[in-house]
Amino acid sequence: MAATEQQHEQALQKFLDERPELRHELDNLNPLLAQAKGETAAQFRDERLHEAFEAEAERLGLFAWELTLQLTAATPEDYEAQRLNVHREVAEMAGMDWLDYCELYGLIP
Structure with a gap:
């Protein structure tokens, strides 16, 4: 499951x-930037946090949901099991053969 x-x-x-350093940066954002976007300071801060998270996932060659699993899984084995389960769900939703999907995304089933 995702x-x-x-x-x-x-x-x-x-x-x-x-x-x-990211926390410090987020805690010191210019409130005028949030106001210019029509957002509260908290909304603007959350948006910047999500952008940083997604950028880190991309830097690591992961989807953001994979980084989420990686940071919350109890063990590396648990992470891999959860990750493969989500990929399997995506393959099923896309109507793709599991082995073809694995080849496409470089997964080892």
Whole structure:
């Protein structure tokens, strides 16, 4: 199953906890930038956090949901099992053969 909203929130918190420089940057955003976008300071901050999270996932060659699983899984084995389960769900939803899907995404089933 895909990562839950609760898992994603936990992953964002861990991501932020591991990056004090990002936390400092987010805590000191210019409130006028938020106002210019018609957002509250909290909405603007959350948007920047999500952008940083997605950029890190991309840098690692992962989907954001994979980074969420990686940051919240109890063990590397648990991460791999959850990751493959989600990929299997995606393949099924796309109507793709599992082995073809694995080849397309470089997965080892």
